[in-house]
Amino acid sequence: MNKVAVYPGxxxxxxxGHLDILEMGCKIFDEIVxxxxxxxxxxxxxxxxxxxxxxSYIVKDFDNVSVEPLTGLLVKRMEMGGIKFIxxxxxxxxxxxxxxxxxxxxxxxxxxxxxxxxxxxHEHLFLSSSIVREVAIHGGDVSKFVxxxxxxxxxxxxxxxTCL
Ligand code: ADP
Numbered sequence: 001m002n003k004v005a006v007y008p009g010x011x012x013x014x015x016x017g018h019l020d021i022l023e024m025g026c027k028i029f030d031e032i033v034x035x036x037x038x039x040x041x042x043x044x045x046x047x048x049x050x051x052x053x054x055x056s057y058i059v060k061d062f063d064n065v066s067v068e069p070l071t072g073l074l075v076k077r078m079e080m081g082g083i084k085f086i087x088x089x090x091x092x093x094x095x096x097x098x099x100x101x102x103x104x105x106x107x108x109x110x111x112x113x114x115x116x117x118x119x120x121x122h123e124h125l126f127l128s129s130s131i132v133r134e135v136a137i138h139g140g141d142v143s144k145f146v147x148x149x150x151x152x153x154x155x156x157x158x159x160x161x162t163c164l
Contacts, residue, residue, distance in 0.1 A: 003028070005085035005116065008035040008074050010129065012044045013150050014055050017120055017127040021089035024118045026062065032087065034059065035070035035077060045133050046153070050163045054153050075109040086115040091125050 007025060011018060011034075025032050034055055038048050046054065048069050056067045070077060078084070086106060088099055103115035120127075132145045136154045143151060153163045 002030045003085065004031040004033065004081070004083045005029040005087040006033045006035050006074065006078055006083055007087040008037060008070060010037050010039050010042065010044065011051050011055050012039075012042075012046055012129045013051070013132060013146060013154060014058055015124070015127050015129055015132055015146050015150075016144075017089065017091070017124040019058070019147075020121045020124055021087065021118050022059065022062070022065065025087045025116075026065070028116065029085065029087070031064045032062075032066075033081070033083065034065065034067045035074060036067065037074075038069065038071045045157060046163060050153070050157075053164050054150060057149060058147055073109075075106055075113065078113060079110060084112050084114060086113060088115060088117050089120050090117045091120045091128070 005025060007022060009018065022032065022034070036048060036051050036055060044051070052067055052069050059065045059067060074086070086103070088103070090096065090099060099117065106113050106115060127145055132142050132154070135145070136142050136158060142154065146154070156163050
């Protein structure tokens, strides 16, 4: 049977930290569906459509990885596709409370759901989308944190352009 996982997140923008988890996830799962959360409550730099298009480009060479927007409850999307696994990354103790809360909530909503946490790579343990946005907004170089394509999208966005 094919082992399928969703990999949910905001990806505002996608970083090398996200990609580490995706690469490791590909060794465990036969198929991964990246679900990009709308996050209407968060003031995201990129719109949902922009994030979906950027992530789709970045993962285009991964076999068995697809990207889609997520506007409702993750559990509902999983039930629709018969998906049982959630892939998440853990950076440091600071992630743990929130991640545990999410994992327990999702398994309360559907007892068959299992969340799989993978540790981030040590060289990216400090890395988050918010750090990347912060550095870029203040004119810093984000080349070490995100692929060139994403860096270019950030530069466009900060100049007020749409990035589809
Ligand atoms: P959310 O807004 O739901 O936290 P993110 O887009 O920030 O979503 O992250 C999605 C997943 O990727 C989360 O599980 C997060 O912990 C993980 N992640 C992000 N950056 C890193 C990193 N540098 N190392 C390991 N995991 C990471």
